[in-house]
Amino acid sequence: MDLEFSDSEKRFRDDARAWLEANVPRTPLKSGDSREGFAEHVVWEKKLHAARWSVVSWPAKYGGRDASLVEWLIFEEEYYRSGAPIRVTQNGIFLLAPTIFEFGTEEQKERILPAMSSAERLWAQAWSEPEAGSDLASVRSHAERVEGGWKVYGQKTWTTRGAFCDGIYGLFRTDPNSERHKGLTYLLVDLNQPGVTVRPVERIDGDESFAEVFLDGAFVPDANVLGGVNQGWKVAMSTTSSERGLSLRSPGRFMKAADRLVDLYQRRPDPGLRDRVTRAWMDAQLYRLYTFQTVTRMIEGGEIGADSSLNKIFWSEMDIRLTETALELLGPDAELLGGSPHAVDDGDWMLDFEFALAGPIYAGTNEVQRNIVAGRVLDLPR
Amino acid sequence: MRFSFTEEQRQMRDALRSSLTESCPSGRVRAAWKTPDAALRTELAEQGILAINLPEDAGGLGLGAQDWVLLAEELGLVAAPVNLIETLATNPTLAAIGALDLASQVGTGAEYVALEEPGGYALDADKAAGILAVRDGRVGWLRDATLVAQTSVDGTRRPFKVDGRFEAVDADATELLDRAALAAAAELVGLSRRMLDLAVEYSKSRRQFGKPIGSFQAVQHHLVDALQRIAFAAPAVYRAAWSVDTNHPNRSVHVSMAKVYASEAALFTGRKALQVHGAIGYTFEYDLHMWMKRAWTLSSAWGDVRHHTDRVGQFVMSGGQDA
Numbered sequence: 001m002d003l004e005f006s007d008s009e010k011r012f013r014d015d016a017r018a019w020l021e022a023n024v025p026r027t028p029l030k031s032g033d034s035r036e037g038f039a040e041h042v043v044w045e046k047k048l049h050a051a052r053w054s055v056v057s058w059p060a061k062y063g064g065r066d067a068s069l070v071e072w073l074i075f076e077e078e079y080y081r082s083g084a085p086i087r088v089t090q091n092g093i094f095l096l097a098p099t100i101f102e103f104g105t106e107e108q109k110e111r112i113l114p115a116m117s118s119a120e121r122l123w124a125q126a127w128s129e130p131e132a133g134s135d136l137a138s139v140r141s142h143a144e145r146v147e148g149g150w151k152v153y154g155q156k157t158w159t160t161r162g163a164f165c166d167g168i169y170g171l172f173r174t175d176p177n178s179e180r181h182k183g184l185t186y187l188l189v190d191l192n193q194p195g196v197t198v199r200p201v202e203r204i205d206g207d208e209s210f211a212e213v214f215l216d217g218a219f220v221p222d223a224n225v226l227g228g229v230n231q232g233w234k235v236a237m238s239t240t241s242s243e244r245g246l247s248l249r250s251p252g253r254f255m256k257a258a259d260r261l262v263d264l265y266q267r268r269p270d271p272g273l274r275d276r277v278t279r280a281w282m283d284a285q286l287y288r289l290y291t292f293q294t295v296t297r298m299i300e301g302g303e304i305g306a307d308s309s310l311n312k313i314f315w316s317e318m319d320i321r322l323t324e325t326a327l328e329l330l331g332p333d334a335e336l337l338g339g340s341p342h343a344v345d346d347g348d349w350m351l352d353f354e355f356a357l358a359g360p361i362y363a364g365t366n367e368v369q370r371n372i373v374a375g376r377v378l379d380l381p382r
Numbered sequence: 383m384r385f386s387f388t389e390e391q392r393q394m395r396d397a398l399r400s401s402l403t404e405s406c407p408s409g410r411v412r413a414a415w416k417t418p419d420a421a422l423r424t425e426l427a428e429q430g431i432l433a434i435n436l437p438e439d440a441g442g443l444g445l446g447a448q449d450w451v452l453l454a455e456e457l458g459l460v461a462a463p464v465n466l467i468e469t470l471a472t473n474p475t476l477a478a479i480g481a482l483d484l485a486s487q488v489g490t491g492a493e494y495v496a497l498e499e500p501g502g503y504a505l506d507a508d509k510a511a512g513i514l515a516v517r518d519g520r521v522g523w524l525r526d527a528t529l530v531a532q533t534s535v536d537g538t539r540r541p542f543k544v545d546g547r548f549e550a551v552d553a554d555a556t557e558l559l560d561r562a563a564l565a566a567a568a569e570l571v572g573l574s575r576r577m578l579d580l581a582v583e584y585s586k587s588r589r590q591f592g593k594p595i596g597s598f599q600a601v602q603h604h605l606v607d608a609l610q611r612i613a614f615a616a617p618a619v620y621r622a623a624w625s626v627d628t629n630h631p632n633r634s635v636h637v638s639m640a641k642v643y644a645s646e647a648a649l650f651t652g653r654k655a656l657q658v659h660g661a662i663g664y665t666f667e668y669d670l671h672m673w674m675k676r677a678w679t680l681s682s683a684w685g686d687v688r689h690h691t692d693r694v695g696q697f698v699m700s701g702g703q704d705a
């Protein structure tokens with residue numbers, strides 16, 4: 001066991017910290033989940049890319065630094081620590097890209113990845129449909145074979161930032177005679193074309209971050225089939241464990257949140273809540289330890305596997321405990337939104353709390369995660 | 383950065399597991415409720431475990447917490463009726479104060495040194511060659527001690543209220559108590575793992591409404607929640623072992639985190655395991671209660687959740703950083 005960082009890892013941290021300190025916008029950007037704020041965030045993403053900090057773990061030829069997993073975690077810690085803007089590229093660089101690395105052709109990698117790391121093209125995930133939530137295999141959207149590709153039909157929903165992004169990825173039934181997990185294909189669909197209607201939907205926090213995507217004959221060239229026709233389920237599932245287990249919510253995010261909570265406590269101490277603030281800090285540290293253990297296992301040739309679902313349960317529930325504690329510390333000020341003369345920390349805690357509440361729902365609900373662990377880790381009967 | 387055990391450390395763990403599976407079935411734990419199991423100390427001594435963290439000039443293996451933490455976990459797994467925590471904690475203290483003869487006797491199992499749990503009790507103090515205690519932040523021997531026997535809810539434990547003439551020695555009290563808390567945390571992880579195993583196995587075999595109860599989602603989620611707590615407590619315990627060995631500046635914070643999460647995992651898992659078992663789990667004859675009771679005692683000994691949360695709180699609130 002060696003829990004120290006190596007000299008080169010420390011240098012990597014220093015470099016990241018120095019660049020971020022010099023470049024993170026001094027005044028916070030508008031919400032990345034609003035149209036105006038999204039545009040500001042894209043500008044920031046381009047700046048990150050220009051300095052080659054947008055996708056540190058990717059190969060240099062696609063805009064990365066060939067950083068190790070540990071370095072990636074270090075970067076994330078520094079990123080959040082610096083108070084840098086949220087990553088509106090996230091659903092591309094962390095969720096689509098790993099699938100492209102695993103299943104994409106050379107042509108797809110060369111065409112899609114550089115434009116993703118440079119934030120020229122932004123991607124949204126389109127799994128959910130009105131009738132297919134947790135039960136993703138019941139998707140109804142389908143694709144019809146045409147010359148050179150496919151025409152897609154159907155409706156996707158809850159597509160985060162779908163109203164602002166350039167493309168979506170999701171599952172479409174390509175074999176009309178198939179059922180459930182069979183006969184689905186993973187397609188990348190350009191949103192800027194006829195046959196696509198995108199309608200923004202407000203979330204509880206007031207941002208128009210959700211979108212409904214209506215597809216009526218939009219064209220998907222063969223080059224945008226990821227991983228083979230009718231292979232979509234396998235392709236889509238392959239990266240879900242790394243998403244839940246690692247990439248979606250790195251420890252740095254919660255360490256920063258915990259530090260902010262401690263800072264809030266110090267400004268508004270309430271001995272009755274001290275243990276809960278301490279617990280939030282410990283939880284974030286614990287999540288970091290768990291992640292380092294996972295990363296070591298991967299470096300030593302192991303896999304993330306179904307216990308990544310435990311991870312997802314942990315971070316999402318920890319986030320709620322943390323933000324609830326902040327609201328309790330704020331007491332009557334908790335309800336004040338940004339812009340209110342007396343709002344504390346510009347009302348951010350309420351927004352953080354609202355977003356934390358979504359954690360047990362998205363990326364596979366926590367009930368579904370518990371089902372997965374029950375079946376695959378504990379081997380319980382169905 | 384490498385957060386995993388070495389091949390040798392895992393092999394030692396596996397070796398102990400196979401020997402305990404043979405030698406320490408639950409019947410032996412049950413028997414120790416009636417008659418203290420003196421033989422188990424000797425058996426562990428024969429495998430070098432009582433001397434694992436003694437220096438070589440006291441006949442020891444000269445190894446550290448990273449080498450013994452998995453072994454303590456194994457003892458928890460079988461709820462071994464033996465006070466290993468005291469020995470793992472006091473061994474380096476005996477070496478530090480130059481009590482090498484006594485230390486080597488402890489290593490062979492011939493002698494036992496008791497350690498008073500701060501504010502609490504010393505186990506098997508009547509059989510001890512000496513009783514170490516921490517008073518006002520100092521380590522010392524309790525000489526000419528008076529012992530008042532108590533009865534623990536865990537029938538394998540024989541606690542004594544001890545008092546005596548305090549003879550301070552030159553040893554670090556926090557280090558001593560950190561080792562004890564770490565060893566207890568490791569045992570708690572082992573106890574939790576076995577309680578979960580018992581419940582999982584039971585849920586696969588017990589049938590109601592024509593199905594195994596393990597197919598009911600409410601039952602499944604109880605078990606998953608226990609697993610999640612255990613899975614997260616373990617790295618806290620392993621990290622603390624590294625911090626003890628490297629004398630990390632935040633060692634005590636790390637030990638406290640280990641003890642908090644391990645205690646909670648064990649209490650939680652015990653409750654869930656009992657619920658999944660129904661009434662059979664509530665009987666004296668079924669094994670579960672022996673694990674639960676050990677978990678109750680070890681979660682409050684060597685600093686309970688409140689104590690250790692408070693210790694971390696002092697660190698965090700005074701601006702401590704741990705990245």
Ligand SMILES: Cc1cc2nc3c(=O)[nH]c(=O)nc-3n(C[C@H](O)[C@H](O)[C@H](O)COP(=O)(O)OP(=O)(O)OC[C@H]3O[C@@H](n4cnc5c(N)ncnc54)[C@H](O)[C@@H]3O)c2cc1C
Pocket residue numbers: 124125126127128129132133134135157158159160161358361362363364365366367368371
């Ligand atoms: C903030 C946010 C962002 C999102 N972003 C995206 C996105 O970008 N792209 C996208 O495709 N989707 C997105 N989603 C949607 C998300 O993936 C779905 O909400 C999720 O998969 C659950 O589906 P559902 O909402 O239809 O709920 P349902 O599946 O209808 O579930 C309702 C309730 O029933 C429970 N339930 C369902 N099945 C079971 C079962 N088998 N066992 C036990 N309980 C069960 C669920 O756990 C839940 O509590 C987002 C959601 C949120 C909240």
